[in-house]
Amino acid sequence: MSHHAEVTDPQGPPHVHHMDSTTAYQAAKFGMWLFLATEILLFGGLFCAFALFRWTYLEEFHHASKHLNVWMGGTNTIVLIISSYFAAMAVDAAQHGDNKKVVRNLTVTIICACGFLVIKYFEYSSKYHHGLFPLNPEFNSPEFNKAYQSFFALYYCMTGLHALHVIIGMCLLGWVISLARKNRFSGRYYTPVEVGALYWHLVDLIWIYLFPLLYLVG
Amino acid sequence: MSTATATGEKKNYLNEHTGIWSWIYTLDHKRIGIMYTVTLFMFFFTAGIFALLMRYELMHAGPSGLMTPDQYNQLFTLHGAIMVFLFIVPGIPATLGNFLIPLMIGAKDVAFPRLNLLSYYIYVAGAIMALVALSSPVDTGWTFYTPYSIQTGQGVVLMTGAAFVLGFSSILTGLNFVVTIHKLRAPGMTWMRLPLFIWAAYATAAIQVLATPVVGINLFLLIIERTMGIGIFDPKLGGDPVLFQHLFWFYSHPVVYIMILPAFGIIAEIIPVFSQKPIFGYKAVAFASLAIALIGFFVWAHHMFLSGISDTSAAFFSIITFAVAIPTAVKVFNWVSTMYRGSIRLDTPMLYAISFIFIFMVAGTTGIYLATLGVDIFYHDTYFVVAHFHYTMQGGAVIGMIAGLHFWFPKMSGKMYSETTAKIAFILIFVGFNMTFVPQFVLGMHGMPRRYFDYPPEFESLHFASTIGAFANGLGYALAILNLAYTALFGKTKAGRNPYNSLSLEWQTDSPPIHDNFEVTPIVTDWTYGYGEPIKGQSHH
Numbered sequence: 085m086s087h088h089a090e091v092t093d094p095q096g097p098p099h100v101h102h103m104d105s106t107t108a109y110q111a112a113k114f115g116m117w118l119f120l121a122t123e124i125l126l127f128g129g130l131f132c133a134f135a136l137f138r139w140t141y142l143e144e145f146h147h148a149s150k151h152l153n154v155w156m157g158g159t160n161t162i163v164l165i166i167s168s169y170f171a172a173m174a175v176d177a178a179q180h181g182d183n184k185k186v187v188r189n190l191t192v193t194i195i196c197a198c199g200f201l202v203i204k205y206f207e208y209s210s211k212y213h214h215g216l217f218p219l220n221p222e223f224n225s226p227e228f229n230k231a232y233q234s235f236f237a238l239y240y241c242m243t244g245l246h247a248l249h250v251i252i253g254m255c256l257l258g259w260v261i262s263l264a265r266k267n268r269f270s271g272r273y274y275t276p277v278e279v280g281a282l283y284w285h286l287v288d289l290i291w292i293y294l295f296p297l298l299y300l301v302g
Numbered sequence: 303m304s305t306a307t308a309t310g311e312k313k314n315y316l317n318e319h320t321g322i323w324s325w326i327y328t329l330d331h332k333r334i335g336i337m338y339t340v341t342l343f344m345f346f347f348t349a350g351i352f353a354l355l356m357r358y359e360l361m362h363a364g365p366s367g368l369m370t371p372d373q374y375n376q377l378f379t380l381h382g383a384i385m386v387f388l389f390i391v392p393g394i395p396a397t398l399g400n401f402l403i404p405l406m407i408g409a410k411d412v413a414f415p416r417l418n419l420l421s422y423y424i425y426v427a428g429a430i431m432a433l434v435a436l437s438s439p440v441d442t443g444w445t446f447y448t449p450y451s452i453q454t455g456q457g458v459v460l461m462t463g464a465a466f467v468l469g470f471s472s473i474l475t476g477l478n479f480v481v482t483i484h485k486l487r488a489p490g491m492t493w494m495r496l497p498l499f500i501w502a503a504y505a506t507a508a509i510q511v512l513a514t515p516v517v518g519i520n521l522f523l524l525i526i527e528r529t530m531g532i533g534i535f536d537p538k539l540g541g542d543p544v545l546f547q548h549l550f551w552f553y554s555h556p557v558v559y560i561m562i563l564p565a566f567g568i569i570a571e572i573i574p575v576f577s578q579k580p581i582f583g584y585k586a587v588a589f590a591s592l593a594i595a596l597i598g599f600f601v602w603a604h605h606m607f608l609s610g611i612s613d614t615s616a617a618f619f620s621i622i623t624f625a626v627a628i629p630t631a632v633k634v635f636n637w638v639s640t641m642y643r644g645s646i647r648l649d650t651p652m653l654y655a656i657s658f659i660f661i662f663m664v665a666g667t668t669g670i671y672l673a674t675l676g677v678d679i680f681y682h683d684t685y686f687v688v689a690h691f692h693y694t695m696q697g698g699a700v701i702g703m704i705a706g707l708h709f710w711f712p713k714m715s716g717k718m719y720s721e722t723t724a725k726i727a728f729i730l731i732f733v734g735f736n737m738t739f740v741p742q743f744v745l746g747m748h749g750m751p752r753r754y755f756d757y758p759p760e761f762e763s764l765h766f767a768s769t770i771g772a773f774a775n776g777l778g779y780a781l782a783i784l785n786l787a788y789t790a791l792f793g794k795t796k797a798g799r800n801p802y803n804s805l806s807l808e809w810q811t812d813s814p815p816i817h818d819n820f821e822v823t824p825i826v827t828d829w830t831y832g833y834g835e836p837i838k839g840q841s842h843h
Binding site (some may be wrong): 102103107110111112114115118119122123126127128129130132133135140141153195218219221227230233234236237240241245277 | 319375409411412414415417473477478480481484485486511512513515516518519520522523526527530531532533535537540541542545549551
């Protein structure tokens with residue numbers, strides 16, 4: 085991805101300039117799109133599982149879904165969409181070589197991401213206080229409705245894996261900010277901003293599917 | 303530009319930098335390919351020894367005293383899991399693919415050299431996890447079927463975790479290769495001029511990228527289910543064990559094409575060179591790879607005919623499975639047509655390639671038996687299945703890989719191995735392999751179930767023959783690899799740039815290649831297989 089020469093490295097130097105900068109940019113972008121395809125397939129397995137269990141336990145899924153807080157989930161959806169807007173603005177700023185604006189925009193994105201995680205934390209802790217979590221012996225007891233267990237198992241797996249992606253995305257964008265602080269980007273080189281933003285849009289997009297599926301449809 | 307060292311020897315990728323750190327930190331695709339080869343074969347022999355221990359146990363009816371039935375269950379699980387996840391899935395792409403793809407398309411390296419090294423270390427991390435898992439061996443079989451995998455020992459978490467991590471390595475390698483083949487072809491290297499190994503590697507990489515995430519999430523859910531007690535797969539908790547099988551085979555059937563497609567690619571490279579004839583039906587062979595990759599995504603439930611899926615879907619999956627035979631047969635016919643009236647040289651790589659065609663025909667034909675619904679009810683979970691997939695996996699993928707290693711060994715090491723030793727090893731492998739698995743077809747037809755520790759005495763003679771064959775087979779692999787390893791380390795006979803008179807790009811550079819692969823970026827003006835055709839331009843010089 086990066087093509088900074090490391091001339092001082094005595095151990096097997098990388099094939100510096102093994103492709104020109106346009107090819108490197110296209111390759112990085114293509115690589116990220118492929119990676120996003122793998123992410124969609126990763127969540128695809130969970131979506132399949134959800135479809136199967138919703139079909140099996142339609143009534144119970146409907147009731148279990150009512151335990152989720154639509155307002156918190158809805159707020160989080162808006163927070164993520166705003167964060168994605170600023171990620172897109174960061175790409176635009178990078179293309180114009182405005183490194184300071186890249187830092188500003190991506191900082192807002194990361195602040196939104198933190199907000200998302202905080203709201204998620206309150207949601208999880210309210211579920212915890214109601215005993216709706218898998219390690220709770222009462223929840224695991226045979227008397228408890230099995231369908232509720234399936235719903236919450238999938239709820240935690242899907243939102244948990246998504247939250248993990250939010251954290252990874254924050255680290256990725258943090259790295260991009262550190263590059264922008266060193267004034268690395270210009271109209272000719274802004275690959276990390278673009279691939280970082282692409283990844284962030286996917287994180288946003290997955291949530292846009294998770295929210296109606298878990299909170300609204302049930 | 304190449305420079306001369308003090309000894310007057312030309313610099314190449316092996317001696318340009320020295321010392322252990324120059325390997326550990328290397329970003330050179332050729333060195334990473336060598337590192338994969340060495341690591342992979344350590345696991346190949348480990349899992350091979352497990353197989354021989356099992357065969358020893360099965361040599362005679364009744365317990366041999368060497369192991370308990372539980373240990374036998376652990377052995378077949380470890381044999382399968384290590385062979386599949388640590389050896390044959392990374393297999394040809396990680397070893398020969400890494401070494402050859404940039405060379406064959408005229409590039410200096412893969413698109414993302416750092417990512418390439420990262421894939422290697424992720425592989426090593428997965429391998430270490432699998433080795434730690436040996437402390438509490440798994441006995442589920444390599445398929446980790448639920449609900450048994452939720453109830454049995456704790457090793458399952460580590461072993462499936464290892465498979466999950468190894469999946470990452472596989473995805474990153476595949477992603478790297480797809481981008482490399484799209485973006486880094488030398489000037490004039492159009493898609494229709496690409497060597498067929500590249501087409502096969504491309505189709506393989508696409509499967510690696512698109513199928514692996516699904517098994518990733520499946521194993522992730524299994525681990526969460528075991529550690530947190532949630533109910534996704536366990537019917538006691540409201541889960542569905544068949545869901546596990548669907549998600550598992552959605553990856554693990556395409557994965558057999560990850561194993562076999564690159565082997566097809568190797569055979570398509572070897573046969574034209576050793577027949578000195580253009581490949582017959584280039585486009586058909588190239589597109590057959592893509593067709594196999596595509597159809598391979600829609601056949602997974604043929605592993606589940608007896609798992610309670612509906613008759614309609616069973617019929618659907620049966621028909622689609624038959625369809626895989628068409629592009630596969632296209633390849634076989636084209637290889638044989640390429641050899642027709644060629645100037646055939648029976649060097650070791652060609653011997654392996656010819657034996658591959660023979661073995662793979664048996665493998666494919668028996669696959670058709672198993673795809674047939676009525677027949678599968680009888681053959682399901684018998685030794686017939688075991689023999690069938692060893693014909694594809696060992697007789698196909700492993701022999702293809704060994705063929706490729708012999709073919710490109712002069713390029714990788716710059717040296718020539720002992721042809722006599724290599725041929726003796728070939729005979730041991732070919733005879734030993736067939737002697738191992740032909741009896742297993744017969745055993746399966748008589749109803750011998752797979753994964754059993756013991757059997758009735760009437761099966762003894764066939765099991766005995768199978769065990770003798772297995773030991774000959776193992777000896778053959780040991781001899782073949784020792785021959786190559788010895789030559790690489792101590793060999794004296796130098797190989798020229800192009801000992802087999804191949805027209806492919808990788809043979810036009812030094813053996814071993816220089817660090818940057820080519821002194822000047824090659825310009826391609828013709829396809830790779832113009833043997834005996836008038837030269838159109840300065841394509842390969």
